[in-house]
Amino acid sequence: MRYAVILFALGVWIFQQLPSVPPAEWMLLGTLALTAAAVAGFLARERLSVRWRWVLPGLLALSAGLLWAGWRAEWRLADELPMAVEGRDVVVSGVVAGLPQALGDSVRFVFEVESADAAVPVRLLLSWYADRRSGELPPPVHAGERWRLTLRLKRPHGFSNPHGFDYEAWLLERGLRATGYVRKAEGNRRLAEAGGQPMLRVHRLRESVRERFATVLGEGAQAGILTALAIGDQRAIAPAQWEVFRRTGVNHLVAISGLHVSLVALCAGGLAGWLWRRVPRLLLHVPVRRVALLAAVLAATCYALLAGMGIPVQRALIMLVVAAAALHGGRELAGSRVLALALLAVLVVDPWAVLSAGFWLSFAAVGVILLMLAGRLQALTGWRAALRVQLAITVALVPALLVLFQGFSLVSPLANALAIPLVSLVITPLVLVAVLVPLEAPLHLAHWVAGTMMGALEWLGARDFALWQQAAPPVVAVAAACAGLAWLLLPRGTPARPAAALAVVPLLMWAPPRPPAGAFVATVLDVGQGQAVHVQTTGRDLLIDAGPPYGPVADAGERVVLPYLRAAGVQRLDLLVLTHGDADHAGGAASVLDGIPVSAVMTGDEAVPATDGSRRRCRAGEAWTWDGVRFRVLHPAAEDAGLRRDNDRACVLRIEADGGAMLVASDIEKAAERALLARGTEGLASTVLVAPHHGSRSSSTAALVQAVRPREVLYSVGYRNPFGHPHPEVWARWTASGARAWRTDSQGALRVVADGQGVRIEAERERQPRYWHGR
Template sequence: MRMAIIAFGLGVWLCQYLPQLPARGWLSMLTAASLVAGAGVYRRGRYVAGGVMVRASILLLALLIGFAWAAWRAEWRLADELPQAWEGRDVEVTGVVDELPEPSERGVRFSFRVERTAAPLPSRILLAWYRSDREGAGEDKAPAVRPGERWRFTVRLKRPHGLVNPEGFDYEAALLERGIRATGNVRAGEKPLLLDPFVPEPMIVVHRLRDAIRARFAATLPDADYVGVLIALAVGDQRAIPNEQWIIFRKTGVAHLISISGLHVSMVGLMVGWLVGKGWRRSRRRVLRWPAAKAAAAAGLVAAASYAVLAGLGIPTQRSLIMLAVIALALLGGREVVGSRVLALALLCVLLFDPWAVLSAGFWLSFGAVGILMYLLGGRLATASGWRAAIGSQLGITLATIPALLVLFNAFSLVSPFANAVAIPLVSFVITPLTLLAIVLPFAPLLQLAHWLTGLLMVVLEWMAAFPFAMWQQAAPPAMLAAAGMLGMGWMLLPRGTPARHAGLFALLPMLVWTPPRPVPGAYRMTALDVGQGTAVHVQTARHELLYDAGPAYGQGSDAGVRVLLPYLQAAGVERIDRLVISHNDLDHSGGARSLVEGVTIGDLMANLPTDDPLRDVPGTRVVACEAGTRWRWDEVDFEILHPASDEPAPNKDNDASCVLRIVAPGGSVLLVGDIERAAERSLLKRHGSEIASDVVLVPHHGSRSSSGEDFVAAIAPQAAIFSAGYLNQFRHPHPAVWDRWAAVGASNWRTDRQGAINVEVTAKGVDIQAQRDREARYWHGH
């Protein structure tokens, strides 16, 4: 059974990596064939039980069933979609706020269950409602909505769309798993109408309670540094935790504690079960009527389920609850609780309920951690107890998860065992119980004590996170090296007395010292990143790194530096940017610069910044002017600034002051032109003429019709033109006439909003271009 469930899971996993789902006809044939084969295997298995062929047939059948199950679930969910013809159109919709909203300074985001509309809309959508910034609008506060309210809105929607970059977060997959099939905004100027203040449904009542608890915590601890942590522990809402605190949690390896995770759900269940079992044994009559172990299992399951419901039954919490339910039901049914069998059944239940769970890092880490504990405790003649067992288990989990953490996050914490040794008992047995008690008893000192203890813990964690060796970071290793590392850790954690047990550590070393291949001298790699409506381009030579622009600021305290550039650079193994070029000071080009310079070492910053710009004050970063005629050579690749020229009058527009950079190697050339418009284009043609001809061009001003004049396009005559623009952006970039103009000179057009990051490899053989959405195509992309 266990191997069959693993095969089922493998089939589910394989389906999630398809670039396209099978046609319905093929899927129906596969399902029917699996059922027929299953009946045949069952009949044959009765006579040849345990035969090799029968076992192989069962495993193959389980794999096919898992694949078909995931494919059918995906087919049904993708069918609930927003037609492309309805993107960007105003639609009136009536529905209910069905989850806990996410408030911010400028507005609120919330999940909305559609009840009535004249348009063909999905059943669930994600809406953002922002405060009007128009003068005289009379709205000095962000709009507020509560779970369970029924509203009538005029909305403008788009299909699920996220930024797609190498090793980046797949936002479209996350929305698919949540069942959200369109996103959009409540339209300004169209007055929303509250139809019903409360719709009494079971989960709506829960979300309304969560909202009230969150509001009470925030009111009890106004402006408190760690109130977001307490809210996360109480109702599972982590969105109030600032990014600075998340960095500390990740560096110390305790992020799993700052949420209603499997650990906390299990802790509540075990604590309540232990108390009920202890009290149950005091009554002989109760014990004779029902065994104390079963009473404890039932009470623990109810308590864990109640806590999970209070957390909103988010997807990670659902997985934890399913695992606990399998164990509790086995105990209640009088079954022998064999660890591996329970884990396999939990895996099956999770994947039946949520086949997209295999895309989540939490899925692999939660099942992996339980499996590692079982592995550490199994096959030993004697096991440690008490604090020795706790320390041994924590060290074992830390070592065994190193390969997985490097694959999933490109990093692991070196101080994690010590940080968890302090944090696990304090958070699980003191802070979380106090927080939960404060829900039942609205007594302010309980929350204040929990907050004080959290602050005490943060002092220790901040001290550990400040160590220069707190976290190991590197590029994501290849699958073969990661597999070798996992096998090595498995060998190293075998029981004492195993021959050459510590030799398993050597299987981990190749993964730790691996670095991604770089271009050879005379070649370079350019990646136009998908940052939305903005620009960010990474250029890599044999030994140097250059970044041209830092992407936009997104608002709500986020920017491309945090969301795109730093994760991308970490995954690529880049620890230092030798030169950061900011083309000009518009926020769609410089919005992520501050986060970038705070997160990675910058050699020098080339930009024409105002004298009061805060980027000039970054310690250790040298600022140099971007001026025509500036040249440098890295690893047999030539770089030259072509614009702006100091001997020309200052341009009338800031766009025309953009730094223009040309990169040349024997295999090909690239031209990066910022947001220059027609005046700057004429100036470039006047000074350089046909010398600006390049194999690849980053199209000026995202494809605006105020740029890309006919003479300029003809002079460059590229093989490829890259448009860096945001999906359905308000400027409607790129303009169709500009798109056609570049195509007319023989260029193949590429665009980041539809194709993701664009990778350009310039070698001695020439120029090769690939789009990230083509390299890692998934069936949900574009749906």
């Protein structure tokens, strides 16, 4: 059975790597063939050889995983937003599902559509912004309310960068098949309440708990943590606190998952069993074990509902229910069988779970626990068992953490030894008491304990050695490390156990290849409507701009640039060039400067202050050479100080290697182009051009096209951006010159390799296509 489940999971995983969904006719034929093969195999099971008794079930399980994931994808993708509806007003009626999220002067919420004047998906992710002209804030939006709204929608779209977060897959897993915003319209109004739909009632209860916590705790620093532990809403946790959790490896403690659900189930089951034993007459009718299991499952389900029944919570609840069902049936199943059944149940409910980091980490952690507790002559008990299990989990998850997050905490064992007992035995019980009983004292006590814990975690996280970071490792190194660690965790007496640890050394010592001397690799990151370009030579790293802000609490520096740099193995930036002060170029600069050491900063205009010796102005004529690659600033010159627009004073940089040159033109417009051309056109010709001002109509004059004559033009633009970039006239002008066009909104990050063989470009969405991209 375990063998078949693993192959079923492999089939599901393989399907999620496909670039497109096979035609429904093919999947129907496959389903019929699978059914026929299963029936034939069952009827002929006595005549099968021993080999085929293993091979046939494995092939059937693998095929079943592929087909199940395929049908689920087909059904979910069918609920799509037609392209003809994108960008036009649609009037819909429906209900607010889930907890609305306040973001500064806007609110975001999930909306379930009941009726609409056009074909739209059932579930939408919407934002309601303050009015740009009057500053009027959106009205209060509460869970369970029914609204009539005028919307502007678009199909699911996210950034596509190497090792980046796949927002489109996240939306698909949650059934959110379009995103959009509420338009200002007279018809927008609140309708009657949505009625007694059970889950809507749960969301209203969750919102009331959140409001009560906010009222009681006010601006308390740990209020977001307590709210997360109560109702699963992590959005009030400050970014600085998330950084502490990341550096100390305790992120899992503030995300309601297996630990919290199991804790509630254990307490409820233990209490129910204790009470049941007090009444001997009841024992004659129903065994204590069954009562305890029923109480545990009911309590865990209630807690999961209170947490919003999000995807991670669903996985934890499914695993618990499977284990409880096995115990309730009176069968003492091996732990590995229970884990396999839980894996099967999770993937049947959610075949996209294999795309989630939490899925791999949770099943890996449970597997490590089973490995540590099974096959021992002397059972581990007490604090020694807890310590050994925690150390084993910390060590065993290193390969997964490096693949998923390019780092792991070295202080995690100590941090978890402190935080797990406090969160599990003190903070969470106090928070749940505060939910059930309208008293303020438990909440204040939980806040004080959480504050004490955070003080210790902040001290640990501030150590220089707290976090190990490196580039995302290759598959071969990961596989070898996993095999070595699995061998290391086997029972004492297993041959060559200490030597198995050596298999981890290549993983930790691996560094990605860098360009050879005289060559460079430039990556135009997909940051939306903005710009961020990473340039790498043999031993140096340059970042040109840091992308735009994404609202009041996030920006491209934090969300895109830093994760990309970590995955690429960049430990330090030798130079950060902020071409000018516009938010779409410099909005993420603060996050970059806080998140990675930067040796020097070059700024293009006065809007980006240069206040110390490590910062200097960008001035035409400045040039330097790194590892045989030549860099030259072409604009602005001293005589360009009279240019009125900030865009026209932006820094223009040319990078030249043996195989070709790349020109990064920032946001210069026609006036700057004239000034640039007036100084001569000899040094402008380039193989690759990052289009001026994202392809705006105010740039890319015919004279500049003639002077640069690129073979490739790259447009760094946002999907369906409000400016219409790149403008059709500009696109046509560069194309007519013989240049091939690339754009980040439809092709993702663009990687330019310039070496002795010439210039090559590859797009991230074409390098790793997935069937949900563009759907």
